[in-house]
Amino acid sequence: MKKVNLDPKTYLTPELKSVMDEELEALKNDELVYPFVRDELKITKKEATMYIAALLDYQEDVHYCAHCPGLDRCQKNNPHFSMTLRREDGVIARHYDPCVKMMSLASFNNRYLICSFPPDWRDASMKDIATSVSSRNLVLNWMTKIASGMSDRWLYLTGSNGSGKTYMLACFANFITQTQGKGAFCDTTSLLEELKSLSINNKEEFEVRMKALREASIVVFDDFGNEFKTEYSFTSLLYPIISYRAKENKVTCFASDFSLDQIASMYQAKIGPERAAQFRDLLKFKCKKEYDVTGVNLG
Secondary structure, three states, X not given: OOOOOOOHHHOOOHHHHXXXXXXXXXXXXXXXXXXXXHHHHOOOHHHHHHOHHHXXXXXXXXXXXXXXXXXXXXXXXXXXEEEEEEEEOOEEEEEEEEOHHHHHHXXXXXXXXXXXXXXXXXXXXXXXXXXXXXXXXXXXXXHHHHHOOOOOOOEEEEOOOOOOHHHHHHHHHHHHHHHHOOEEEEEHHHHHHHHHHHHHHOHHHHHHHHHHHHHOOEEEEEEEOOOOOOHHHHHHHHHHHHHHHHHOOOEEEEEEOOOXXXXXXXXXXXXXXXXXXXXXXXXXXXXXXXXXXXXXXXO
């Protein structure tokens, strides 16, 4: 069988060659793409002409991802995958791998049982916490001590709407879940509603979820105090989680519009003064004090 001659000179018209030369020159001036083509693939000028289609596809893919519109708005032919080129047995071949943001999301999802904070905060870290308010400096210091095992206290943050209490705890939760295992960041109202539904409709899953929440590396109760308060939700859902975590010195945090005394007062009508005082004393013992982090808005 006669060998096929793939020399570009055999099929390129002057017009097509001119267009390809322009494309290759643009590729050579592309600082985002050319270093990889030159240094990793080590493509020769002849190969560049042979693989022009693959190179241009790669260039388009790289630039699209460099200006990523977000995972939920990806309009690529292969959404959530990034193209790369690899030399295999002398041939340049296209390969597609999950994009960095998709991999990051998968990693993030593996770190949380529940996560109620905004997607934009997935990469938030403790270094992102503004310390323009003295109480935030104190909280950040305690976060560092708790994360390093130097303290087993809990954090209870209060503040006006937009003060940053939820954001600060999201930063802390991200750090803990990266270093100490799966955690939970919960909107308290939604959490209790979900647990109540499971306790009625799926007791096996309810027990699994309760065990996971008791033993999670960190649990954050966001918007604490605004949940619908009943004797059942307190006795069967909320208190078993909190009391277990207190006994086992598990990292636990609260973001609330209310003081600890106000929390106890609100629960008193449902669980009685004695149990409400017991609940307040447990929280005060573990949290020591409340920190009002009101200041310049965070996040």
